[in-house]
Amino acid sequence: MVIIKRHHIKTMTTKMLRVVCSRALGSQFRRQYSSALEQNWKDRQDLAACYRIIHDWPGFQVGAVFNHLTVRTKSSNPDYPDGQDVLLVVGEGVHWAEVTASNLVEVDVQTGFKLVQGSSLPIMTASVIHSGIHRDRPWSKALFHLHPTNITAISCLENPKYPIVHQDLSLLHNEIEFDSHYESSYREGKKNEEGSRLSEELGDKSVLIHANHGASILGRTIADALSFTYYLEWGAQLILTGQATGRAFKQIAEEEILAFKKGTVKYDENQLFFEACRRYIVKKYPELLY
Template identity: 30%
Template sequence: MNEHQLRIDLAACFRLFARLGMHEAVANHFSAAVSPDGKRFLMNRKWQHFSTIRASDLLLLDADSPPQTAAAGAVDPTAWAIHGQLHRRAPHIRVALHLHPVYATAISTLEDPAIKPIEQNTARYFNRVAVDGNFGGMADTEDEGARLIAQLQGKSRLMMGNHGVLVTAASIGEAFDDMYTLERACQILAIAYATCQPLKVLSDEVAEKTAQDWEGIRDFSVAHFEEMKRILDREDPSYAH
């Protein structure tokens, strides 16, 4: 996919998560690799509300070249720490979304932050989410970014304990749907916990089969994103400018 289309799709992703109420004021960041080696990437600028982001607003950065002078003021240090290190150290990752959505973040604060498989949305994440339990404040150094990326341990999602969640993927459409479903799964789990009734957790066999079934329908994720973009195209196409 060329840079122009990546800009349009990433801008749509920001707009859609704002509509879904999953943004965090003017914080949080998404990035998408542009170059084959993954080191040149697009990312949102510092403190711009998701609902206003356009394709032309996205910064083009190089993971090997920290932002200097005027450009440095446009890049949030926490964003550079996480996304800069990710695109430098994991070239196979093309897209990374970091959010503090309410339900996923609530689950991240539990002593056991595992997304227990109690239905098909939660089962999508069975044994497929890495967990970081060492929150130490704002992730604003390259060392902390490198530590967080190391926590993925071959997985594509990271439950950032007492913090939020990081989702990575091969495409923006897959990342969008994954983050959407992960938050949905955490909402279902949180409501189930709130009943104070014992959870009926699916067997490992059923949970694993369900997770594999999800992995077999990546085109579903892309279709979800494309349908959501069509809604934006009808209601507010300014994101693509």
């Protein structure tokens, strides 16, 4: 039996409901499609929550229309090839304060330019950056591309550094790569090349700091991406504030950094952080779930 929850019905298209409910479809297909819908809806709610959470954080408002977060999931479009993932992302021109689970759009992973479900494609730079990085990493779940004030300031420095100067930054130890080459994603004929180049620059790291641009944060889970995003920007503020004193940072022994990082993984702190932020933002903006 296919179980359709009430909040699903509020956001499903007529076509989607027909497909799920049709007695003419085989039971195996209905089970598979129902499972895909449930995963898609959960990811939509979690991603919508991330857009609202990050928009509420100081220093992130500059990207509220032209920055972008994606999550890899199963498509809600019954006509999309079975087994192929899509990327959930905000549509072009939608303010982050307007994002809800149902107004996120779906694009293909391979190019980012094929609209699978929704009313509009994301902005071109979202397709370039996200498809390039997700395409090469089938395990990736979330990718957040942002221009928050402090990490963007570091990206604009000559020979930028990101020292791990506080225990809470230990989760970023050996996770950051710097891209020293700035090239506009709007250059004609360069959009496909740029996505592949950024993917190569990121390598096996979780964070890519783009020269004169901002940062991309990759997560195996949505919780990882959100936690990395918060601490990356908070740490950047800490580093810039410390540098402004003109004094050297007190160093932390690498073994202590590694021990603390191991502890954050053991106690699943990224997931705890995400769930707490999600509860708060849903209470503040309950409409984001629909």
